Amino acid sequence: MHMSKKDPVKMNTLPAPLLRISGLQRSLLLFVVLPIVLLTALGIRFGLGQASQFQEKRLKNDLELIGRAISLPVGNALDKGDMHAVELALGSVFVLGEVYGASVFDATGNRIASAGITESDLTGTTIPDRIRSTGEGQEAFSRIGGRSLFSHFLPLFDTAGQIQGLIQITRRASDFGHALQQLTIIAWLVWGLFSLVILAGVLLGHYGGVGRHVDKLLQHMQRVAEGDLSHRAALDGPTEVANLAQGLNRMLDSIEQANRELDAHRAAETHLLAQLKDNEKMVAIGSMARGIAHELGAPLSVIDGRARRLQRAGNLDEQQLHNLDGIRSQVGRLTRTVNQLLDYCRPAATHPRELTPAVLIETVIEAIRPELEAAERSLNCDIANDVPSFCGDAGRLELALLNLLRNALQASVKQIGISATTDHHHLLIRITDDGPGLPEHELSILLEPFFTTKSPGEGTGLGLAIVQAVAEEHRGQLTLLDRPEGGCEARLLLPLNPTEEPCP
Amino acid sequence: MSDSEHILLVEDDRGLRELIQEELEAEGYRVTACADAESAQTVLHDQSADLLISDLRLPGADGLSLLPSCANAARHPRC
Numbered sequence: 076m077h078m079s080k081k082d083p084v085k086m087n088t089l090p091a092p093l094l095r096i097s098g099l100q101r102s103l104l105l106f107v108v109l110p111i112v113l114l115t116a117l118g119i120r121f122g123l124g125q126a127s128q129f130q131e132k133r134l135k136n137d138l139e140l141i142g143r144a145i146s147l148p149v150g151n152a153l154d155k156g157d158m159h160a161v162e163l164a165l166g167s168v169f170v171l172g173e174v175y176g177a178s179v180f181d182a183t184g185n186r187i188a189s190a191g192i193t194e195s196d197l198t199g200t201t202i203p204d205r206i207r208s209t210g211e212g213q214e215a216f217s218r219i220g221g222r223s224l225f226s227h228f229l230p231l232f233d234t235a236g237q238i239q240g241l242i243q244i245t246r247r248a249s250d251f252g253h254a255l256q257q258l259t260i261i262a263w264l265v266w267g268l269f270s271l272v273i274l275a276g277v278l279l280g281h282y283g284g285v286g287r288h289v290d291k292l293l294q295h296m297q298r299v300a301e302g303d304l305s306h307r308a309a310l311d312g313p314t315e316v317a318n319l320a321q322g323l324n325r326m327l328d329s330i331e332q333a334n335r336e337l338d339a340h341r342a343a344e345t346h347l348l349a350q351l352k353d354n355e356k357m358v359a360i361g362s363m364a365r366g367i368a369h370e371l372g373a374p375l376s377v378i379d380g381r382a383r384r385l386q387r388a389g390n391l392d393e394q395q396l397h398n399l400d401g402i403r404s405q406v407g408r409l410t411r412t413v414n415q416l417l418d419y420c421r422p423a424a425t426h427p428r429e430l431t432p433a434v435l436i437e438t439v440i441e442a443i444r445p446e447l448e449a450a451e452r453s454l455n456c457d458i459a460n461d462v463p464s465f466c467g468d469a470g471r472l473e474l475a476l477l478n479l480l481r482n483a484l485q486a487s488v489k490q491i492g493i494s495a496t497t498d499h500h501h502l503l504i505r506i507t508d509d510g511p512g513l514p515e516h517e518l519s520i521l522l523e524p525f526f527t528t529k530s531p532g533e534g535t536g537l538g539l540a541i542v543q544a545v546a547e548e549h550r551g552q553l554t555l556l557d558r559p560e561g562g563c564e565a566r567l568l569l570p571l572n573p574t575e576e577p578c579p
Numbered sequence: 580m581s582d583s584e585h586i587l588l589v590e591d592d593r594g595l596r597e598l599i600q601e602e603l604e605a606e607g608y609r610v611t612a613c614a615d616a617e618s619a620q621t622v623l624h625d626q627s628a629d630l631l632i633s634d635l636r637l638p639g640a641d642g643l644s645l646l647p648s649c650a651n652a653a654r655h656p657r658c
Contacts, residue, residue, distance in 0.1 A: 377594035384602065 288312030361420030486510030
């Protein structure tokens with residue numbers, strides 16, 4: 076697992092967990108293994124001390140027993156003055172145990188008889204005095220001939236019960252140490268082995284129970300750090316590690332969620348910006364078109380006015396009048412286009428106010444009536460009783476309805492219809508005709524500015540685009556469809572409360 | 580013609596101005612035509628008018644700015 080220095084997240088990965096000591100392992104060693112090892116060492120030390128004391132006592136008891144065993148024959152032999160029997164009794168101690176020497180002294184400490192290595196004289200010591208005063212055995216360490224010796228002294232009683240001398244039994248002082256040496260070595264070897272087993276057990280147990288799972292978790296984190304943000308840690312291992320993994324996953328989930336929301340916000344922002352740009356573009360195009368329309372309007376009025384003056388002059392022949400008619404009709408066409416262009420370009424500000432649908436529709440019908448009568452079409456008007464008033468720009472809505480009615484009129488054969496209904500949230504105005512139905516085009520194309528199915532001069536191709544613009548201004552919708560019974564239906568759906576604000 | 584009604588016409592578009600002036604004069608009115616509000620003010624200062632026809636959008640001050648002068652001229656003894 077290679078990690079370059081550029082990685083933003085530096086993680087302590089353990090490829091060989093037993094070769095490197097982690098913090099947790101250090102804690103385990105410090106707070107578990109070390110106390111166990113120290114306590115067992117103390118226990119062994121105490122046990123060995125006890126064993127050594129016990130052994131020393133046993134060895135001393137041995138000497139005392141040996142002393143007591145020979146004190147009787149030696150005392151008897153001394154009573155009889157039989158020195159040979161004394162020496163024989165002294166010699167018997169070597170058979171009994173690891174005794175280095177035995178000797179018999181008189182009550183003042185002068186040596187009477189001896190065997191092996193013993194003191195030559197006790198007169199210079201306090202031992203005869205101590206034995207006489209206590210009547211009990213005494214112990215002493217001494218060096219004889221370069222050897223460290225331990226001696227046990229026992230009083231010798233005569234038949235009258237008086238102390239007549241003392242017996243000394245000696246053995247090498249190092250015997251006491253030697254006896255325990257082997258035990259000590261074995262004990263400390265076992266302790267060392269025990270410590271190693273504990274150490275290995277803890278380290279292996281840590282790796283198997285915790286370290287391994289922590290390593291896996293670290294590997295999961297590494298993958299996330301390397302950019303795989305959708306990666307999630309597996310929830311195995313001990314509860315604590317699984318909880319950590321779960322926490323990590325939850326954190327990653329919330330980060331991902333936050334990122335998703337951020338992306339959505341960004342997308343919405345981009346969309347809004349694009350829309351704003353579109354709107355700005357439309358406003359710019361609108362003001363340009365308004366400028367052009369205004370510039371064209373005045374000269375067109377002048378041309379029309381001059382032509383009208385000529386017509387009125389009354390001194391023109393038929394042909395000249397006909398030509399003037401042609402001029403005026405073309406000027407009229409241009410004027411219509413300019414006016415429609417002005418209508419299509421959204422006004423700089425709308426003027427919403429409380430409107431009654433019935434009144435709005437009546438106004439539009441009155442406006443179209445001359446055209447209706449000229450074309451000899453009938454109009455069906457059906458306004459539901461429960462249609463409430465709503466907020467809108469009367470001028471713009473009249474314009475939209477007039478355009479829809481004019482379209483219907485031009486497509487119709489006998490009659491057109493207009494109706495208004497509501498579902499209490501929307502106002503639906505339907506304008507129908509009995510004509511040939513919608514042309515074979517994409518519906519969206521029908522709403523494009525300057526698209527027209529009429530022959531040149533009959534329509535500017537701006538009518539439906541104007542209606543669409545007015546619908547958008549009112550947050551409404553324009554739908555075109557073929558009626559099953561023939562003809563076409565235009566639906567203008569307007570929200571009754573587009574902004575929830577009170578109508579001015 | 581001198582006792583006919585006097586119309587003050589204010590229009591910055593020359594073509595329209597001349598057309599309207601000709602039409603009105605053909606109808607028998609006395610017409611004073613101005614291209615902007617300032618010259619119309621000058622005319623109103625010197626003589627009264629029976630009718631003011633003005634474009635709203637004019638270079639400099641707009642057509643509505645002529646209304647106070649009209650009111651003053653109406654109170655003038657010459658009116």
